[in-house]
Amino acid sequence: MSLTAPILHLIVGLILGMIIPRFPLLFFTRFWNLERGLPSHPDPVTVDVPLIQRLLVMRRIHRMGWVLAIIPFGLGILILRLSPEPFAYGLVAGVAWFALSRVVPLDIQSEFGIIPMSLIQKINNLRQPDPPCCDRPMLQWEVRSIRCKHCRKMHLNAPRPDLGRIRSDGRLRGAFRVLLTDGRSPFSIDEEE
Numbered sequence: 001m002s003l004t005a006p007i008l009h010l011i012v013g014l015i016l017g018m019i020i021p022r023f024p025l026l027f028f029t030r031f032w033n034l035e036r037g038l039p040s041h042p043d044p045v046t047v048d049v050p051l052i053q054r055l056l057v058m059r060r061i062h063r064m065g066w067v068l069a070i071i072p073f074g075l076g077i078l079i080l081r082l083s084p085e086p087f088a089y090g091l092v093a094g095v096a097w098f099a100l101s102r103v104v105p106l107d108i109q110s111e112f113g114i115i116p117m118s119l120i121q122k123i124n125n126l127r128q129p130d131p132p133c134c135d136r137p138m139l140q141w142e143v144r145s146i147r148c149k150h151c152r153k154m155h156l157n158a159p160r161p162d163l164g165r166i167r168s169d170g171r172l173r174g175a176f177r178v179l180l181t182d183g184r185s186p187f188s189i190d191e192e193e
């Protein structure tokens, strides 16, 4: 028997195992109307109630991934108990990769999860910066940090995660990018500031 078919089955299983848990992220954020309330991608987002609400929704969507991960994982384990199918190995390995990418933080300081609750609380507190940075503070979440639009003071050194807006690079390319980054920002926290 040629080796091509088992390898192909392994790869298909692997891809399914990686993509199925990310379905909520892809579906709800790319093809469903989440556009209300926020400016279009990639414009900075004003720190206000709609942003906090969106962060809570995104957090819920990230959590849904874990529920969906049970399907390919359970199916893979079920098939493996009957016979050692490469497809099932792929499924289990794909889900394992998803779990690792979620559980292992990118740096030691960051907390569990892509949008931790403590980050949402910090941003919520910034709605009324105390003390104000200038006479008309207007805080915006830019790609790399939260800054005041008027005086440019940085209030929070945190790169902006995916907020479920339809990306400026189009639905398909945007979806692919989200699949690769898992909704995290491609930037890390700036060291120098």
Ligand SMILES: [Zn+2]
Pocket: 132, 133, 134, 135, 136, 137, 138, 148, 149, 150, 151, 152, 153
């Ligand atoms: Zn200011």
